[in-house]
Amino acid sequence: MGKLDGKVACITGGTRSIGRAIADAFLAEGATVVVNGRDAAKGQVCLNEMKAGDRAAFFAGDSSKQSVVEGLIDFTIEKYGKLDICCLNSGGVQMTAPVAQMTDEEWALEVDWNLNHVFWGMRRALQHMIPRQAGRIIVTSSVEGKLGKPGIPGYVTTKHAVNGLVKSAAHEVGTLGITVNAILPGIIETDIVRATGPDSAIAMGLDGYDALIDMFASESAIKRPNKVEEVAAVAVMLATDAARNLTGVLFPVDGGTMPY
Amino acid sequence: MGVLDGRVACITGGTRGIGLAIAKAFLDEGAKVVINGRDAAKAQRSIDGLKAGDRVHFIAGDVKKKEDCIKVVDGTVAHFGRIDIMVPNAGGGSDYAPVVDMTDESMQDAMTWNFWHTFWTMQASLKHMIPQQYGRILAMSSVEGKVGKPAISSYVASKHAINGLCKSASKEVGTLGITVNALCPGAIETDVMMAQGPGAAEAMGLTYEGLLNLFAQESAVKRLNECEDVALVAVLLASEAGAGITGSMISIDGGTSPY
Numbered sequence: 001m002g003k004l005d006g007k008v009a010c011i012t013g014g015t016r017s018i019g020r021a022i023a024d025a026f027l028a029e030g031a032t033v034v035v036n037g038r039d040a041a042k043g044q045v046c047l048n049e050m051k052a053g054d055r056a057a058f059f060a061g062d063s064s065k066q067s068v069v070e071g072l073i074d075f076t077i078e079k080y081g082k083l084d085i086c087c088l089n090s091g092g093v094q095m096t097a098p099v100a101q102m103t104d105e106e107w108a109l110e111v112d113w114n115l116n117h118v119f120w121g122m123r124r125a126l127q128h129m130i131p132r133q134a135g136r137i138i139v140t141s142s143v144e145g146k147l148g149k150p151g152i153p154g155y156v157t158t159k160h161a162v163n164g165l166v167k168s169a170a171h172e173v174g175t176l177g178i179t180v181n182a183i184l185p186g187i188i189e190t191d192i193v194r195a196t197g198p199d200s201a202i203a204m205g206l207d208g209y210d211a212l213i214d215m216f217a218s219e220s221a222i223k224r225p226n227k228v229e230e231v232a233a234v235a236v237m238l239a240t241d242a243a244r245n246l247t248g249v250l251f252p253v254d255g256g257t258m259p260y
Numbered sequence: 261m262g263v264l265d266g267r268v269a270c271i272t273g274g275t276r277g278i279g280l281a282i283a284k285a286f287l288d289e290g291a292k293v294v295i296n297g298r299d300a301a302k303a304q305r306s307i308d309g310l311k312a313g314d315r316v317h318f319i320a321g322d323v324k325k326k327e328d329c330i331k332v333v334d335g336t337v338a339h340f341g342r343i344d345i346m347v348p349n350a351g352g353g354s355d356y357a358p359v360v361d362m363t364d365e366s367m368q369d370a371m372t373w374n375f376w377h378t379f380w381t382m383q384a385s386l387k388h389m390i391p392q393q394y395g396r397i398l399a400m401s402s403v404e405g406k407v408g409k410p411a412i413s414s415y416v417a418s419k420h421a422i423n424g425l426c427k428s429a430s431k432e433v434g435t436l437g438i439t440v441n442a443l444c445p446g447a448i449e450t451d452v453m454m455a456q457g458p459g460a461a462e463a464m465g466l467t468y469e470g471l472l473n474l475f476a477q478e479s480a481v482k483r484l485n486e487c488e489d490v491a492l493v494a495v496l497l498a499s500e501a502g503a504g505i506t507g508s509m510i511s512i513d514g515g516t517s518p519y
Contacts, residue, residue: 173480174479175482186504222434222439223434230501234496242488243489245514248514252508253504253505254505255506260509
């Protein structure tokens with residue numbers, strides 16, 4: 001018997017890293033999960049590895065596109081009859097440049113992926129959840145949602161913004177059986193961080209990827225990056241019925257990095 | 261099989277309210293638990309209700325006394341052989357009044373009950389946790405550890421102090437397998453709240469009902485919290501999965517705290 005038996009979840013960016021760990025943890029607790037990602041081949045590999053049969057499905061598409069985010073939610077409801085848990089998880093450092101050199105086009109890409117994707121997904125999910133008077137929205141924010149680093153202003157700004165969005169929405173639906181929370185992980189060596197970390201390191205004036213990881217680790221109390229499983233455990237807890245009074249929380253999973 | 265199998269926990273003020281809910285949740289996840297309180301008769305009723313056999317043990321003590329705090333922690337190690345999880349949970353305040361009228365005794369009482377007791381039990385438990393390179397400290401703070409209300413400055417200041425203590429300690433032991441976090445619940449109608457709420461309300465110019473209503477209205481869920489809300493988070497932080505969460509002040513307040 002799992003803590004999420006009978007629940008239906010969807011997760012943007014769910015085929016790898018944090019999203020995948022959340023998907024695996026939800027499946028282990030009995031939920032049905034729709035994962036989203038850009039690459040259909042990777043999606044198929046993900047489903048094969050999950051071995052969850054009808055309890056897992058894949059929805060292909062780029063989550064920085066409104067049609068894809070809304071499509072994921074509509075697909076989930078159509079296929080499984082409802083949506084209990086909406087994890088808006090995908091995102092990352094797309095563009096590295098100091099504010100003085102950032103172009104409008106780069107800025108828009110960052111805003112679409114990290115902020116608008118969360119807004120589009122949250123809005124669509126709430127339209128389904130409000131009439132049902134039940135739901136869980138879990139946003140993957142970041143330690144950079146509370147702090148700032150040079151060279152990645154788009155990421156820092158959009159993660160701050162989603163924290164505000166979460167707090168506002170939590171108060172709008174607090175009496176309707178719906179909770180809205182953000183998880184704020186510290187640095188985790190995900191595929192995205194491995195892919196974009198070298199550029200981020202240059203933008204921050206650091207000597208390569210390892211120096212970037214070392215810097216984040218040294219800012220923490222535990223002196224190591226976090227792990228995807230640590231985020232997944234919090235996501236499971238927030239997704240349960242028992243967490244009905246936890247809302248508007250910016251839940252740190254950062255090894256003691258953020259000051260507040 | 262539970263997420264706390266084999267772990268030993270110590271909870272001050274564990275015979276009722278939040279502490280008892282945490283004890284029950286820890287026992288459900290396989291831990292052995294020492295509960296502390298002042299009243300052995302009250303404790304016996306709580307222990308009977310927990311139905312956990314020899315996995316639960318009571319140690320009497322007044323947490324406002326340093327020697328009792330040390331006795332409770334060392335007694336846990338003496339009884340169960342180790343201490344993995346320390347929950348300084350007891351707390352409250354008395355004789356609330358605006359700062360301009362607050363007595364030294366009232367400020368002292370809240371600081372002793374909330375802050376000093378947390379410091380004493382944290383220090384005593386770290387002495388066991390550091391050599392074993394494993395530990396979880398879950399200090400009971402409050403939404404009032406992040407925000408402030410008039411006329412309860414003693415409570416507010418002592419809970420803010422607990423948050424600072426946790427942040428510092430978490431950085432001292434972060435690489436030793438020990439996490440230190442503060443739990444910040446919103447208002448819960450515990451026995452302590454029922455006993456002290458009317459006095460706090462009066463100091464704020466409110467009725468007791470009005471005080472509870474004020475807390476509920478500030479939240480997103482428009483109701484008070486429950487002891488089980490806190491226990492849910494306590495289990496997560498105490499488990500293996502909580503290894504990467506430290507120095508945090510986790511809000512369990514229905515969306516009240518602004519950060």
